[in-house]
Amino acid sequence: MHDDVESGLMALGAEWRRATPHRLRLRVAAIADRTTDAGQAETMLATASRPWLSGRTMALVTAALVVLLLAIPASRGIIARQAYRVLQTLHIAPGTDLLTFEARSAPEVNRSLRQYQRQLDAGTMWQVHTPYGGFGGTVPPNTSPEVRRIDQVETVRSLATIPLQAPDGVYRGQSLTFHHALISPDGVILTFFGSGNGEILLVQAPVDSGQKIAYSRSVSGSDGIVKSVPPAVETLTLAGQRVTWDPDTTGVNPNLSALRWESAGVSYSLCGRALTKEEAVNLFLSVRPL
């Protein structure tokens, strides 16, 4: 009765056993061999899996991407099924991480994207694109998947469940005023101030209920391979607040630099057009309640 299914399962198992990766065999052999320094082997593998760090590979870069990921407790609904191998997690604050993923081939990326597109179509995920990268996350149960654009600051205040902040003062010759906000289904608020070259985005995400927010930068080459680029952060203390300067490491999109900090259960990320560290520091020092 189950002949075909069983045959398929047996074939699948045989295929996976046959296709056991060579580098995994090396890793386990290193574990089994007491004369081998397995730690050294791990390091070599990690280096080998990040070839995009070479200058030659970077020259192939055609696009730079920033990725925002939301980590949300199961009680609020888990949608995504993909599992991406995280090569490095940098905890810059209790609820804020910087992630570096393994490289993905074009077929792997496409397969993931098709799954993701289905989740978007089903209204279980949300996403927006900005000059500062893409942002997205899960839609809580019984919630509209719509990302709402709000142009009135009073309306944003009334809808926000977190203490909103705003940069103040003059920036690149113009006074920073609230422009609009995007409110996601799961409470992340992207607030835009100013315009043009003087535009500032302040991402404000709740992380006080077990949520985490994570950022990652990726680049894609002409071969379709998507590669995650490790961060190179600098930690500062400004007016008693620990902040992290997280500059663009793709080398191709300076809009991906950000100053990040966490306060009162909210993770903040400040972005701008080719924002410099000095500008970011001054903007941070100008921040006040919205």
Place this chain on the structure above:
Amino acid sequence: MEHAHPTRLFAAATDNVDAEAVAAFRQACESNLRAVYSYVCYRVPSAAAAEELTSAAFLKALERLPFFDPTRGEMAHWIFRIARNVVTDHLRAQRRWTMVPIEWLSERHAVEATAEAAVAHSEVVDRLVGGLKRLRHRDRDLLGMKFGADLTNRDIAQVTGLTEGHVSVLLRRALDRLKMDLESHGVSHA
């Protein structure tokens, strides 16, 4: 995934493990690696994750080698129990978080044509894997041991602590559920 340094772990292990156990462990690593990897592939959706978890399972086994008691069963069964626990811990952690690289979507059009050709040959496998993914973890666990690792029902009983008869019943039910799932998704296996 964080690991303690393997060399340090092995040094700790060899303090309390006799040469026979060390030799058995090395042999078990070699002879069970493919089966463990295939079993893990049955349980997690990513080959990269399966690779990482398989490696972690053997590292964990190395760490626990001083506590292996040959009078309580074969080392292969012991390694599989460790692998099951490693996978279960991983799946629990995955349930806590959602992680989706959002911006990859913008690359969709660039990679679509190449990817379609690459996956066309594996349509049937994709459907089978899709059906497995929709099964309960326990069903995937058992099917992974049976078909992924190619263990006998007796082996599975040793690993799980169930009776052989109970394993047989649970496997039949898991296959029933998988078949129903595939049929409900338009895959005929008459």
